[in-house]
Amino acid sequence: MSDNAIGNDSPPVNRRALRILLHFYPRGFREQYGRDLAELYRDEYASRGRLGFWLSVTGDAVWNGTAARLSSVAQDIRYGARGLRKSPGFTAVILLTLALGIGANTAIFSVIDGVLLRPLPYPGGDRIVHLRQNIGKADLNAGFSPLEVADYRAQASSLRGVVEQHSMYFTLLGRGEPMRVQTGVVSWQFFDILGVRPILGRGFADDDERPGIAPVVLLGNEFWHRALGGDPGVVGSTFVMNDKVHTVIGILPSLPQYPREQDVYMPTTACPFRSAEKWYANRQARGLSVFARLADGATLERANRELATISDRLRAEYPKDYASAERLSSSGVLLREELTQKSRPTLFVLLATAGFLLLIVCANVANLTLARLTRRGRELSVRIALGATRGRLFRQLLTEGLLLSLLGGAMGLAMAHFSLDLLVDFAARFTPRAREVTLDARVLLFTLGVSVATGVVLGALPALPARLDLMTWLKDVASPAGRSHLKLRALLIVAQVAVSFTLLIGAGLMLRSFVKLQSMSTGFDTENSLTAEVPLNWTKYPDLPKETAFENRLLDRLRGDPAISSAALSSTLPLNQNGNGFNSDIQIEGKPTAPGEAGPRVDLHLASPDYFRTMGIPLIHGRVFTADDRQEVASVGIVSQSLARIAFGSTDPLGRRISLDDGKTWISIEGVVSDVTERGLADTQPGVLYLPLASVPWTSLRLIVRSLAPAPALEKQLRAAIHEIDPDQPVTAVRTLSELRSESLSAPRLTMVLLVIFAALALSVTAAGIAGVLAYAVSQRTQEIGIRLALGAAPGTVLQMVMRQGMALVAVGLLLGFAGALALSRLMESLLFGIAASDPVTFAAVAGVLLAVALLSCFVPARRVMSIDPQVALRAT
Amino acid sequence: MSPRRMEDVPEPGPLRSGEFLVLASLQRAPLHGYGISQAVRDRTSGRVRLRPGNLYRVLDRLLERGLIELADRKPARDRDDQRRTYYRLTPQGRRTLAMEAELLADVALEVISLSPAKA
Known part of the structure; x- marks a missing residue:
């Protein structure tokens, strides 16, 4: 605003301070009313004391300035919303596209967040270590014997609370049909070390592990719900398991369980095998899973050095229990890593795919927005002629972008919500942490962030090439003869084709790899056979x-x-x-x-x-x-x-x-x-x-x-x-052999289906983008084409010319995409089976599919050339 | 002037009390901001005082709704205030003010007739 808006002949009121106060008002408001406001303040100054005046003026400016700003934003939103309502078709297409893009990202992020990013749901869970006793160089864990557990517990100063677990099954009797109960047999401090407290009843105490004491069990949350309907009255009741009566002392919270899901937990002395001398007194009776917490100040590296030292010491002390052939050596891995290791490659490929999909969606929406901007040419010209400032126009475009992306984001969130169960099922095939996947505040924040970023890109993109001279550019866009935007739109198409190609390659590789897996012979006959588990x-x-x-x-x-x-x-x-x-x-x-x-x-x-x-x-x-x-x-x-x-x-x-x-x-x-x-x-x-x-x-x-x-x-x-x-006798897991085969393929199948869906979305969005740009280009060149036809050009030749224009963009995109896909497909090597990441068949087939779709989406708008009547086209000149 | 004025269609709707008082103060003659705030204070026997920021937000809204406009000609007696902006009612503003006044009068009459002090 200009300085003289304050007025130069004010009485001795501090004009500078007043000017600063006026900055609480939005710029337009200040420009329009600043001078009069200052006059009014000056009038007030005459009627009040100095202190009273400044207090009241400051309060007034802060309060009303903020209100004016808010109402100006509200006005932008109202105006933007009105514009979108006026073209419902455009709005619906954009919202749906954005919803797909943002929804896919929200869904995948919720899985990544629940599985990989969040700390383990145990207090200080990132310091829990799973100890392994590796056999030679092979990635095989022999586990520990009870005597070894006692030694490591006594000797490892960098670890706190070395606890053991092993799995058993029992037969639960007297509660309807006999049930097989998967049981974790643990040290009594097991849950204390994990930092887990029962949600009902009590945890294990050292007395519970004393030999000869009446057996007790803790129930896992899922088993409690599945088998007992979540009845809280079950605490204190008794379970007949095999030949012994066990008292239920508590219910555990829902937690990721490792190495396997257990129905119930009991202390080591309640397991007849673990408490038999041939196990507890035999250094070679290994097989226990061992967990510990890093001691305060200890690092994993220090713990690992100490574990190696202890294992050397034990080998020297008990040579006959450590056969030289096996070369046992112990080490620790963070439980968090171990729980999520298997899911990492798949999840990152999916995140990258969803991210690419969002890029394509953004490019497409920006393209549609540009097209719409051109249709709004007259309106924009009027606004520019009326002196709309650059900032004002930019803010309006930004508001519209944000409005679209936030609405699209909300719809995407709904889509993610409805697909959550499927996703949890999917993630459960890779990690026990799957049930931590939820749409919570963190995911909402992510969605909001993605939506806002998308909105900003959408709002800013049309203005990007004209950062220096937005006005001239907008005038150009607004005039039907303008060409700047066509260049930008062509660029967007190239980008879309390139990214689509990369996504299609990802999906293609996964598909081919799955077909190879599917066609693998199992070595047995899967037809007409039924299997069941019969745990005696x-x-x-x-x-x-x-x-x-x-x-x-x-x-x-x-x-x-x-x-x-x-x-x-x-x-x-x-x-x-x-x-x-x-x-x-x-x-x-x-x-x-x-x-x-x-x-x-x-x-x-x-x-x-x-x-x-x-x-x-x-x-x-x-x-x-x-x-x-x-x-x-x-x-x-x-x-x-x-x-x-x-x-x-x-x-x-x-x-x-x-x-x-x-x-x-x-x-x-x-x-x-x-x-x-x-x-x-x-x-x-x-x-x-x-x-x-x-x-x-x-x-x-x-x-x-x-x-x-x-x-x-x-x-x-x-x-x-x-x-x-x-x-x-319990009978469980009744399945046919072909079901068994199909289940074993479910993880790669689901990954493949997700990638194919994403790629198909990307392809259709891109095809629509190509068709849109070409249709516009044809409509722009109607006169030129009319002249060509009038001068005797064959419609077929003109059609070819237009097609060439479209396919040139596709070709450039394809080349870029080829390079991108070659670089990126290597990241998914570990997910592939039987083919290389640069599989030439996949690359050729995907290029073929993309070209065919692109040809079709060029042909549809280009065909309009045939229906141009030279007479009409020329008359329109 | 900010460009948004050109696009926005005036929306019909009830007047807020501040808007009503400002319109009423412009009924006799065009006034500038200070004049309006004085007029409002006088008309309400000092009970309503529009703070400067609030006053201009009300004016902004009324301009936007097409109920008032800038007055080119300023009254001769206000020669001192030549540099200030004057506002006056548009025909639509005049109509809206009259309708609102009638509505308020009806309500006021009914309230007075039912009030126990009167009975």
Whole structure:
């Protein structure tokens, strides 16, 4: 504002101070009323004392100045909203596009925030460490024995509260159908170290872990809700688990659980195996998961150095308990890292994809806004002619941008809200932290931030190329002959094509990789077969003869069923991503390992005689198990083809012997069967050694039946058969083998579907953008085209000319996108299976699809050329 | 003058009390800001005092709604105040003021007739 707005002949009121006060008013207001306001203040000065005057004037200026500012913003919003209401089609398209872009980002961010960004939901959870005892260089964790836990607890000064956990299952009786209860057996301080307090009842106390004390359990939150309907009255009641009565002392809050989800927790002394001497007094009885908290001031590096020292010390002290072949060494990993490690690559690829989608959406909306700006040419010209300031116009564009992006953001938030359950399901396949995914204040803040940023970009973009001379540029845009905006719009199209191509490559790679996975052979026949988990109550079946008796009765009973062609029991089912945790180093007879070297590591798999026939796993050589392959008769085994190759090369494995216990006992190889995808379709398969089920005590049974008819109908018969033999026997996880296969593919399938959806959105948004720009260009050149046609140009030639104009942009975008995709696709290498990140087939196919879509979206507007009547076009000149 | 005036269509709607008093003070003759604030004070026997900032926000709104406009010709007796901006009612402002006054009068009469002091 001009200085003389205050008036030069005011009485001795401090004019400078007054001028400063006037700055509380918005500029336009000040320019219009500043002089009169100052006069009025001067009049007041005459009628009041100095202090009273300044107090009152300051109050007045602050209050009314702010009010005037707010009402001017409100006016901008009203005006913007009115403009948007006037063109509902434009508004709807833009809002929907923005909602998709912002919604996708909100949804993906909510997952990233819940899983990767937020601290663990335990107090100081970022200092909780998971200890591992690694076997050699392999990424295999042997776990710890109770004696080792005690040693580390006593010796590691950089760790506080070293606690253990292992998993068991119990059979819960007396509450309806017998239930398999997954149980975490933990040190009594376990939850104190994690900083977890029960939401009902009490936690474990040291008394609860005293031998001989009445057993107690804590219930996990999910189990409490799922199996007991969240009844608070359950605290203090008793659970019959196997043969013992346990008192429920409390309910745990909902928490991510690691290494696996447990239904209930009990102290170590309540577990008959853990409290048996052969476990607690045996340094080699490893397998416990161990957690600790970093001591105050300690770092993970210091803890790791200390752990290495302790493990060296223990090895020196107890040489016979640390076989040199295994080279055990202990180290710690932050629990937070371990919980989220698997999800990281997928989530980052998805975030990048969503971010790219938002870029395309922004470019498209900016393009539409520019087109609309041109249509508003007359209005803008009038405003410029009337002396609208640059700032004023800019503010109006910004307000409109923000209005659109905030509304779009709100719609996006709603979309994210409705897709949340799906997302949680998706994330649960990668991390136990999935249930922490929510749309909370942090996500809202993120959405607000993205919306505001989008709005600012949208508002500022049309003004960007003319930063120095906005007015001239706007005049140019506003005039129908203006060309600056067409250049900008062309640039936006190039960017959209480039980013779309990158996204399509991401989706294409994922799709092709999924097709490859899908077409992988499992090595067994997935048709007409049903599986179930049959976890035997190990108190009721405490030894091999009792187990075998149950197994034989069950298999006999099922074989008698005319609908079942064969039935088998085994210790695990294929496609088990975590393996069954039952593996071992082997020694091969006549092939001694070098000192300090371990033999090949194999997965052990117990199987009843009909297992291979029931699963449809072809026998390659030798024989399968028979009823005579029992513990007391002979030690026999069957190897998978890859184990035969690893262990015996090209020589015949039949009759050769291998040992699992450093040569104390030997297993004779009786057969070779074809390879099976034991750990999932994408995983490299370890060698598998099959042992007769009747030779090793094992209660966690898997039942497989093959039927003549579709299998799912058999579930009832299966349950009936089992309950006829033992009414207290739980039957869980009833699934067909094809369901098992499909489940094993669900994570890559979902990632692929999400990427394809994002890419398809990007492609359609881009196609619409191309068509829009070209349609505008054609309408701009109607006269020129009219002249060309009048001068005898063939419509076909003109059509080609227009198409060329559009496809030139696409070609440039494609080239840029090619470079971008080549650089970025490397980031998703770890998600791919069977193809390289620069897979030429994918690149060629995606380029083809993009070109085809671009041709179509150029052709539709270009076709209008054909309908231009030269007479009419020329007359319009 | 700020450009937004050109686009905004005057919106019909009730008058706020400040707006009513300002319109009323302009009924006889165009006035400048100080004159309006004096007139409002006189008319309400000193009970209503429009603070300067508030007064100009009211004027801003009334201008925007097309109820008042800037007066080119200033009354001769105010020669001292030549540099100040004068405002006057537009025909629409005059109509709106009259309608609002009638409405208020009706309400006022009913209130007086029902008030116990009168009974």
